[in-house]
Amino acid sequence: MNRRSFFRTCIPGLFLALGITSGIPSAWAQMDRPVTIVVPYAPGATSDLLGRLLSQQMGPLLKRTILVENKPGAGSTVGASQVAHAAPDGNTLLLATSTTLAINPWLYKKLPYDPAKDFTPIGLVASVPLVVIVHPSVKAQSIAELIALAKSSPEPLTYGSAGNGSPQHLAAAMFAAATGIELNHIPYKGSSPALTDLLGEQIKVMFIDIAPALQYIRSGKVRALAVTSSQRHATLPTVPTIAESKAPGTASFEAVAWQGLVAPAGTPAAMIEQYNKTLNAVLAQPDFRKRLESEGVEPNSSTVEHFGAFIKSETQRWSGIVKAANVTLD
Amino acid sequence: MDILQNLAFGFEHALSLQNLLFCAIGCVVGTMVGMLPGLGPMATISLLLPMTYSLPPVGSLIMLAGIYYGAQYGASVSAITMKIPHANSIVACIDGYEMTLKGKTGLAIFTAGVSSFIGGTVAIVVLAWLAPMLGEVALLFGPADYCALILFGFMCMSFVTTGSLLNGLAMCLVGILLGQIGTDVISGMERFTLNLVFLANGAGLVSVALGCFGIAEIAKNLDTRAERTPFNGKIHLMPTWPEFKRIIPSALRGSAVGSLLGILPGGGPVIAQFAAYAADKKMSKYRDEMGKGAIEGVAGQAAADEAAARTSFIPLMSIGIPENPVMALMMAAFIIKGIQPGPNMIAGHPDLFWGLVASMWIGNVFLLVLNVPLVRYWLSVFKISYNVLFPSILFFCCIGTYSVNNNVDEVFITAAFGLIGYMFLRLGLDAAPLMLGFILGPMLEEYFRRAMLISRGSFSVFIERPISGTLVALIALFILWQIVSFALKASRARRTAPRPG
Amino acid sequence: MIDRNLAQGLCLAAIALAFGLSSLLYPIGTLKRAGPGLFPLIVSSALLVIALLSIARSRFVERQPFEFRLKNIVIILLSLSAFVGVSKFINMTVGIAVMVFMSSLAASTYSWRRNLKISVVLIAVAFAFQRFFGLNLPLY
Numbered sequence: 001m002n003r004r005s006f007f008r009t010c011i012p013g014l015f016l017a018l019g020i021t022s023g024i025p026s027a028w029a030q031m032d033r034p035v036t037i038v039v040p041y042a043p044g045a046t047s048d049l050l051g052r053l054l055s056q057q058m059g060p061l062l063k064r065t066i067l068v069e070n071k072p073g074a075g076s077t078v079g080a081s082q083v084a085h086a087a088p089d090g091n092t093l094l095l096a097t098s099t100t101l102a103i104n105p106w107l108y109k110k111l112p113y114d115p116a117k118d119f120t121p122i123g124l125v126a127s128v129p130l131v132v133i134v135h136p137s138v139k140a141q142s143i144a145e146l147i148a149l150a151k152s153s154p155e156p157l158t159y160g161s162a163g164n165g166s167p168q169h170l171a172a173a174m175f176a177a178a179t180g181i182e183l184n185h186i187p188y189k190g191s192s193p194a195l196t197d198l199l200g201e202q203i204k205v206m207f208i209d210i211a212p213a214l215q216y217i218r219s220g221k222v223r224a225l226a227v228t229s230s231q232r233h234a235t236l237p238t239v240p241t242i243a244e245s246k247a248p249g250t251a252s253f254e255a256v257a258w259q260g261l262v263a264p265a266g267t268p269a270a271m272i273e274q275y276n277k278t279l280n281a282v283l284a285q286p287d288f289r290k291r292l293e294s295e296g297v298e299p300n301s302s303t304v305e306h307f308g309a310f311i312k313s314e315t316q317r318w319s320g321i322v323k324a325a326n327v328t329l330d
Numbered sequence: 331m332d333i334l335q336n337l338a339f340g341f342e343h344a345l346s347l348q349n350l351l352f353c354a355i356g357c358v359v360g361t362m363v364g365m366l367p368g369l370g371p372m373a374t375i376s377l378l379l380p381m382t383y384s385l386p387p388v389g390s391l392i393m394l395a396g397i398y399y400g401a402q403y404g405a406s407v408s409a410i411t412m413k414i415p416h417a418n419s420i421v422a423c424i425d426g427y428e429m430t431l432k433g434k435t436g437l438a439i440f441t442a443g444v445s446s447f448i449g450g451t452v453a454i455v456v457l458a459w460l461a462p463m464l465g466e467v468a469l470l471f472g473p474a475d476y477c478a479l480i481l482f483g484f485m486c487m488s489f490v491t492t493g494s495l496l497n498g499l500a501m502c503l504v505g506i507l508l509g510q511i512g513t514d515v516i517s518g519m520e521r522f523t524l525n526l527v528f529l530a531n532g533a534g535l536v537s538v539a540l541g542c543f544g545i546a547e548i549a550k551n552l553d554t555r556a557e558r559t560p561f562n563g564k565i566h567l568m569p570t571w572p573e574f575k576r577i578i579p580s581a582l583r584g585s586a587v588g589s590l591l592g593i594l595p596g597g598g599p600v601i602a603q604f605a606a607y608a609a610d611k612k613m614s615k616y617r618d619e620m621g622k623g624a625i626e627g628v629a630g631q632a633a634a635d636e637a638a639a640r641t642s643f644i645p646l647m648s649i650g651i652p653e654n655p656v657m658a659l660m661m662a663a664f665i666i667k668g669i670q671p672g673p674n675m676i677a678g679h680p681d682l683f684w685g686l687v688a689s690m691w692i693g694n695v696f697l698l699v700l701n702v703p704l705v706r707y708w709l710s711v712f713k714i715s716y717n718v719l720f721p722s723i724l725f726f727c728c729i730g731t732y733s734v735n736n737n738v739d740e741v742f743i744t745a746a747f748g749l750i751g752y753m754f755l756r757l758g759l760d761a762a763p764l765m766l767g768f769i770l771g772p773m774l775e776e777y778f779r780r781a782m783l784i785s786r787g788s789f790s791v792f793i794e795r796p797i798s799g800t801l802v803a804l805i806a807l808f809i810l811w812q813i814v815s816f817a818l819k820a821s822r823a824r825r826t827a828p829r830p831g
Numbered sequence: 832m833i834d835r836n837l838a839q840g841l842c843l844a845a846i847a848l849a850f851g852l853s854s855l856l857y858p859i860g861t862l863k864r865a866g867p868g869l870f871p872l873i874v875s876s877a878l879l880v881i882a883l884l885s886i887a888r889s890r891f892v893e894r895q896p897f898e899f900r901l902k903n904i905v906i907i908l909l910s911l912s913a914f915v916g917v918s919k920f921i922n923m924t925v926g927i928a929v930m931v932f933m934s935s936l937a938a939s940t941y942s943w944r945r946n947l948k949i950s951v952v953l954i955a956v957a958f959a960f961q962r963f964f965g966l967n968l969p970l971y
Contacts, residue, residue, distance in 0.1 A: 052662050053666070070659075071531075186780055199649070202472040215650065496888070497885070499881060510870070517858075
């Protein structure tokens with residue numbers, strides 16, 4: 001029987017290969033269904049790194065395999081709407097950013113999800129300060145010089161961002177509005193493709209999360225001008241804050257993105273509580289904290305209720321910023 | 331020689347029993363997932379990544395890399411035997427499947443294996459010697475240059491299509507339009523989704539490939555009622571010497587094309603197979619047989635595909651830039667292991683870099699060895715009566731489509747593309763350019779809009795930049811040459827035609 | 832007889848018009864700041880030009896018959912749809928069996944014993960995928 005010979009030969013081969021692979025870690029044995037953390041940005045971005053580190057650390061504690069799925073695009077709305085419409089069985093989580101939850105409602109006329117109603121908060125993960133970098137050929141050694149350069153150049157300077165409405169975009173728009181300069185915004189699908197174009201001098205300036213830029217700052221391929229947080233950052237001690245530049249309009253400048261874990265609304269409260277506990281246990285590990293800090297990310301933990309309240313207050317805060325900086329999607 | 335020393339050092343690491351095992355596992359799993367429609371290296375690597383957390387860095391990266399290039403090879407098997415392509419084996423569906431119809435499946439698969447080996451070897455030489463220098467090449471390309479490169483890819487496509495040039499171009503445009511379905515990444519607006527939730531993320535490549543090729547082909551086979559005779563002849567596996575002599579030049583051409591295009595982000599590897607096929611169609615002695623089951627049509631593209639898969643590691647390892655989603659995933663794997671891919675990687679982790687390079691060649695040998703005994707089993711697919719085979723292919727189409735997003739509704743998209751694909755088949759329109767357009771269309775739009783943003787709406791950027799300027803000039807020359815040769819042919823035809831009266 | 836060359840052109844033109852006209856529903860923007868409608872509009876205009884060229888060409892080249900057999904493709908599409916429906920409302924195991932039995936209507940011979948065997952083997956494969964690949968199949 002020919003059919004049988006086909007299956008008799010192919011299928012055991014498949015089993016063999018998988019048997020070998022599955023023998024290595026015991027992950028397969030304990031797995032009933034894997035948990036998926038959807039990262040709404042491209043691989044290589046800070047979100048992606050955080051998601052993968054969390055999956056690595058939280059998986060063993062939960063005794064389940066955690067997969068990371070990248071769904072980049074449209075300022076994280078593509079990934080967020082997928083999770084918003086996913087079954088609330090605790091198997092799908094979203095690594096949301098300030099953009100997803102607090103900024104997009106003020107930017108999109110018709111958002112494919114409702115940040116307040118479609119998600120249940122689990123907990124804060126980290127806050128992500130940004131750094132202003134320029135291509136070495138740009139003749140500006142400081143924020144003040146950058147402002148002067150932008151004011152004197154005939155064409156507005158081009159800056160890249162991780163997408164429309166991303167923290168990088170808003171930080172730059174806030175900066176431009178505060179200092180009265182004009183910048184030309186070029187959106188990308190995530191920080192790393194934008195960084196590639198900055199290295200190749202296709203664009204001049206970026207407000208970028210520290211992690212992907214760090215090695216290029218150290219090797220001198222890009223120049224760091226300032227960090228956007230209110231204090232200097234431990235990984236870049238020689239780089240001043242924007243407020244330190246004393247340029248007009250920057251006195252109280254601060255733009256920090258944050259990341260948190262959420263689940264589709266309707267996920268059982270017991271599960272949320274378990275995830276929150278596991279997340280906080282991971283965030284409390286000194287090794288893990290050090291790892292995050294070395295990547296330029298500040299670990300930040302919270303209870304479920306705190307995170308919910310935090311999202312509400314952030315949503316209010318960003319509404320004002322979006323209006324003041326006059327950010328629109330175009 | 332430094333390089334030789336380094337390579338020896340690399341082999342020392344790659345040849346340890348443990349790493350050999352990882353390499354073997356990677357290749358086997360890769361080949362299998364490459365063959366199954368819908369799974370592909372992207373899905374598999376993201377599934378397996380969590381399992382590598384507990385493995386040593388060199389071993390796990392060797393395994394993940396093995397899955398990646400193993401899948402490139404496996405994909406050509408499903409393309410040759412069932413005409414079900416992955417993104418990187420569209421071209422294998424043309425001459426490879428024609429060879430199957432002629433009962434030369436064994437030869438086609440073996441040719442693909444040998445050519446992949448040649449392509450891989452050439453690419454590894456490039457990787458070992460030139461990686462540090464070539465990485466920077468990717469930085470020279472701006473959005474306008476990528477636009478021009480993609481248009482150049484469409485031009486290469488016009489050689490590949492079996493029908494007329496006009497039809498090929500039209501199908502390419504149809505592919506671009508179908509790729510527009512879904513959420514616009516720049517503005518976040520949903521386009522052409524007919525308000526269907528499952529179209530918000532666009533039609534998947536898997537759906538398009540399975541529908542336009544797999545399902546359309548099944549319907550056509552059922553229409554003809556020509557029971558594909560169960561294959562009982564002697565398995566013609568090893569090429570004869572004259573056949574072997576035909577493989578070599580075209581595999582070498584393919585390797586060169588693939589190594590070069592593999593370095594470039596933004597669809598380089600996808601374009602590579604088309605460019606290699608185009609090169610053969612222009613330069614091969616047997617160009618008249620291309621499209622009708624020529625051995626070159628399999629050899630060139632397989633070599634290019636494999637070479638591009640290897641050289642696409644160059645930007646990642648030398649400057650830390652992932653050039654496609656699979657490479658970005660590899661980068662994540664590096665970072666999880668605490669290794670930052672980039673200029674410092676070769677110096678900082680020589681065991682990893684050279685070990686990986688050496689393991690790629692070992693993987694190459696392994697794929698070749700694996701291939702010879704397994705061809706017999708792939709061939710047993712053809713001993714199955716078609717009445718049993720086609721429901722099974724439909725099953726794989728369903729599972730493949732479903733598992734992309736765990737959404738059963740997406741099978742509707744596959745079915746819809748099945749209808750579209752069948753209609754195009756009956757209209758005599760070739761689906762291969764449609765796939766190319768579908769894959770590269772969204773990239774073309776992204777680069778085009780970005781180029782326009784940077785140049786503030788001026789088209790001169792396409793001519794002023796040296797790379798895009800050169801490519802645009804080549805495209806213009808090509809179009810001009812097509813028009814001239816068409817006019818010459820027409821006037822010659824008129825002269826030779828008998829005059830009325 | 833329908834001319835295949837003419838049908839080609841008409842079909843392409845229809846696609847171009849469908850995409851082109853609906854892209855007008857989205858903001859076009861300017862070249863400097865392209866809206867979501869601009870790129871599809873450019874592409875579908877190009878496609879329309881090619882479609883018109885190929886309609887024109889069909890007047891000059893020899894006519895070819897266009898055959899389109901509905902039966903088999905419709906059976907396949909219906910069996911795929913049945914797979915979706917049954918998988919959603921009952922489970923995928925039944926869905927696979929239904930698909931096999933329906934699609935076999937298009938085969939040259941029909942045998943329920945054969946279909947039963949195919950279904951059993953495919954369901955076993957599906958279970959293997961679920962267990963070993965970690966595919967998330969709602970089999971039961």
